[in-house]
Amino acid sequence: MERILVSSCLMGRPVRYDGAAKPVGDDLFERWRAEGRLVPFCPEVSGGLAVPRPPAEIVGGDGHAVLDGTAQVRTDTGEDVTAEFLHGARQALDTARRSGARIALLKEGSPSCGSHQIYDGTFTGNRLPGDGVTTALLEREGIQVFSDTDLDALHALLQTLETTPPPPPKPK
Numbered sequence: 001m002e003r004i005l006v007s008s009c010l011m012g013r014p015v016r017y018d019g020a021a022k023p024v025g026d027d028l029f030e031r032w033r034a035e036g037r038l039v040p041f042c043p044e045v046s047g048g049l050a051v052p053r054p055p056a057e058i059v060g061g062d063g064h065a066v067l068d069g070t071a072q073v074r075t076d077t078g079e080d081v082t083a084e085f086l087h088g089a090r091q092a093l094d095t096a097r098r099s100g101a102r103i104a105l106l107k108e109g110s111p112s113c114g115s116h117q118i119y120d121g122t123f124t125g126n127r128l129p130g131d132g133v134t135t136a137l138l139e140r141e142g143i144q145v146f147s148d149t150d151l152d153a154l155h156a157l158l159q160t161l162e163t164t165p166p167p168p169p170k171p172k
Contacts, residue, residue: 001035001036001037001162002037002101002102002103002158002161002162003037003038003039003099003100003101003102003103004032004037004038004039004101004103004104004105004154004158005039005041005092005095005096005099005101005103005104005105005106005138005143006038006039006040006041006104006105006106007022007040007041007042007105007106007107007110007113007148008040008041008042008045009021009022009023009042009107010022010023010024010029010105010106010107010148011023011033011038011040013040013042014051015042015044015045015051016051017044017049017051017052017053017054017055017056018052018055019051019052022107022148024148024151026151028151028152028154028155029151038105039095039096039099039101041091041092041095041096042088043085043088043089043091043092043112043113043133043134044056044084044085044088044112045088046087046088046091046092047083047084047085047086047087047088047089047091048084048087048088049081049084049088053075054075054076054077054079055075055076055123056073056074056075056076056081056085056111057073057074057076057111057118057119057120057121057122057123058071058072058073058111058118058119058121058130058132058133059071059072059073059074059121060072060121061130062118062128062130062131062132062136063089063111063112063114063118063130063131063132063133063134063135063136063137064130064131064136064140066082066085066086066133066136067086067089067133067136067137067140073085073111073133074121076123085111085112085133085134086133088112088133088134089112089133089134089136089137089138090137092104092134092137092138093134093137093138093141093143096138096143101143102142102143102144102161103143103144103145103146103154103157103158103161104135104138104143104144104145104146105145105146105147105148105151105154106132106134106135106145106146106147106148107147107148108147108148108149109127110132111132111133112132112133112134112135113132113134113135114130114131114132114135114147115131115132115135115145115146115147115150116129116147116149117129117130118130118131118132131145142170144157
């Protein structure tokens with residue numbers, strides 16, 4: 001059975017920066033939960049950030065630029081929380097590997113988990129195309145990331161993966 005790394009907030013856990021959750025109310029999601037496929041994880045909390053916490057956005061690029069060291073994650077007061085976001089992303093990758101998850105379902109728009117768009121770093125509500133830090137790392141390591149708005153596409157991939165053997169491990 002394929003496992004899916006999933007943002008904890010989508011499971012209904014109050015781990016977002018504002019102390020809220022963003023539970024998914026979809027039949028597919030509930031079936032995956034009942035089947036025991038979902039592996040909940042919050043990279044920001046695992047990276048050492050509190051709940052609640054100040055909002056943060058990527059400044060100078062997206063998650064790929066953060067991984068490359070050319071962008072930072074900052075709070076709305078200017079505090080650099082890049083190290084915490086990087087640590088959380090590495091923890092998410094480790095959790096995915098340990099659980100055997102080749103798929104992740106992450107919260108769109110988040111500086112960690114966004115997979116189509118993120119906020120632009122100005123704290124004005126403007127969005128731009130790009131990936132969050134955790135999404136960028138998972139994708140670089142071969143884990144397919146879907147947003148919470150892409151459940152049908154994830155379901156299609158899940159069906160394909162369950163009829164195809166896993167690839168051999170990458171050499172280190």
